[in-house]
Amino acid sequence: MPSSFLTLRDALQVKSVDQDGNLRPVEALDNDSIRPTRAKERTWTSVTYMFFWFSATANVSNLYAASTGMTMGLTMWESIACAFGGQFLAGCLMAFNGRAGAVYRIPFPVLCRASFGHWGALWPTFNRAVMSIVWNGVNTVQGAQCLYVLLHAIFPSIENIPDKMGAKSALTSAQMMCFLVYWLINCAFLVIPVPKMKSLVYVKVFVYYAGALAMVGWVVALANGSPEALRSSSTVRGEEKSWVICRFFFLGLASCATFISNAADLQRYTRKPSDVILGQIVSFPLSGLLVAVLGNIIAASSKSVFGELIWNPLVFLDKLMAGERYTSGNRAACAFIALAFTYSTVFSAIFENSIPAGNDIAALWPRYLTVKRGFFICAVLSYAICPWYLLATASVFVNFLSSYQIFLSAITGILLCDYYVLRRGYLDIPSLYTANPDGIYRFYRGFNLRAFGAYVIAVAPNVYGFLHQMGVKAPTGIDRFYFVAYPVGLLIAFAIFFLACLLWAPKGIELSTEWREPKDYWDEYDPDREVVIQSVEVPEVVEIVHE
Incomplete structure (x- = not known):
């Protein structure tokens, strides 16, 4: 590979840093821009x-x-x-x-x-x-x-x-x-x-x-x-x-x-x-x-x-x-x-x-x-x-x-169902930034077929109305049904995704009445994380780290 190409590639690659300010390896699913917002930027x-x-x-x-x-x-x-x-x-x-x-x-x-x-x-x-x-x-x-x-x-x-x-x-x-x-x-x-x-x-x-x-x-x-x-x-x-x-x-x-x-x-x-x-x-x-x-x-x-x-x-x-x-x-x-x-x-x-x-x-x-x-x-x-x-x-x-x-x-309906009903507010943040084959968000080779099935089914009833908006002739009933396309798509996606996960439960989904959202979340690469952890008592440190 020509050295000029390698130089250009290195120049274009995103530079990410850890909590100590040192460069960390660039990942296919991760860079500092899409990491959890750091404390100093939560203003x-x-x-x-x-x-x-x-x-x-x-x-x-x-x-x-x-x-x-x-x-x-x-x-x-x-x-x-x-x-x-x-x-x-x-x-x-x-x-x-x-x-x-x-x-x-x-x-x-x-x-x-x-x-x-x-x-x-x-x-x-x-x-x-x-x-x-x-x-x-x-x-x-x-x-x-x-x-x-x-x-x-x-x-x-x-x-x-x-x-x-x-x-x-x-x-x-x-x-x-x-x-x-x-x-x-x-x-x-x-x-x-x-x-x-x-x-x-x-x-x-x-x-x-x-x-x-x-x-x-x-x-x-x-x-x-x-x-x-x-x-x-x-x-x-x-x-x-x-x-x-x-x-x-x-x-x-x-x-x-x-x-x-x-x-x-x-x-x-x-x-x-x-x-x-x-x-x-x-x-x-x-x-x-x-x-x-x-x-x-x-x-x-x-x-x-x-x-x-x-x-x-x-x-x-x-x-x-x-x-x-x-x-x-x-x-x-x-x-x-x-x-x-x-x-x-x-x-x-x-x-x-x-x-x-x-x-x-x-x-x-x-x-x-x-x-x-x-x-x-x-x-x-x-x-x-x-x-x-x-x-x-x-x-x-x-x-x-x-x-x-x-x-x-349809996308919104799936996200709402997943966060509130299925995961009860809990997300494993480190797993969202890695394509580890054993990760809970891996599903089938990185694709959750349940979500895509719910997406297609939710979009399907509104496709004719969508084509009508683009100029295709359609009956009056189709035109009027499209007026409520947003709530229809959201509710269908929500219901189908829930049903699919209920019948074919993926890893990490455990239906529970307990709300599992953490009280406070700190990113592992946030430089202010260690300062806060060191300023609280030991029992609270355990809670913060594991939640």
Whole structure:
């Protein structure tokens, strides 16, 4: 083998250290990036998580999603209620599914190994990575639109650039240039370590809501203080309306599918497991409710101002500078609002997409990939998938939101069953990082066939509906059944996996009523572990080590 190749290989290999700071052997399933979070990096408190969810939901895509119900005939308040109900369920599921991350400080890809096997976990990890990459591309499109409005307010000639993108694209040629600039800005912020982003979370909350509230006040004033759409009745009736409400209620849940699955990635930074509860169950749905109200008021005002419902607030913002409206006052207002949205979109992309994708990509090839390298791979791939075709119309965006849920719901159902019912909160963490043939997570050559069987059975009932979302003709019943695809997939996966493990029990599964979760877990390579162990009494040392 040429020496130059060996040199390159050694340079690319991930360097990992032990608790004493010495280099340790690089493993196929292990590196420092996906090890349990070390004590010095467990800095997120309950206040951080409360602010985090107000920050995470503070993005333009949630303004989009909140107002799409109005385009399907619901009133503003019905659309808001559907979004809130679905997001409340999502917050509860996040609290449950992220528990293992909060207790053991492990990311989602490592948690999957307990259910799917060492090598089997690569599939749900890859599946979720794809979704995170797509969502990162969507957020980048929105960031480009925000940046375009900002530049349009400063340089009027930008709107004169000939458009070569076509009607199927959400971006014009001028906005595509903004896409590249925004993408480079996003990449620049990826070098900041995640535990040090707390202050950026707080700043983002202030900046986003300042911009959103300013826009609401402005457009309501343009609508003479009382937009007609706020008082308008629903345009759908009877059974049709019931199904539309059902669709958007569960769409509020399905749109949070990545949040639910990647809950462990975010909760691993907590000081103690209880710090995340209020943030997940209270702050998340409340923040979603606030954004839904703002998004729907903006959309409702557009009908009074322009005579048509504009579901995209960025298109609305740019139209406020069209023709005779291109005044210095309007330009200044649009510039400041667009700047606030641009800043908030950068960190939405990082927290919601780059962090989960980085964890997933690092777990796919730990010997050569770290979480930070995963960040940049995600950034490159999110550009390559041409995400500007996903946001061209409201119907395309709604189909996108609902299409990927069937895969993530099945994974979530399996993880919940495994952690709470089968293992009763106990995970053998060292065994998750080695492919030892005698390990309890080895299953059949590294694959847990029970989990894959449950996954396939849970996905199967929703495949026809999924194909219908992609353009295949299907009966009305299939279309409506797909509205409840997320809870159906989750519950079927949960039940089938439990039944399979009950009839064909794998190693390490002992059904018990005793809750086996440790009071405190310390990673064997955490340098602070020895300090804490030496500071407590001997009986407590035994408890910590063996739990």
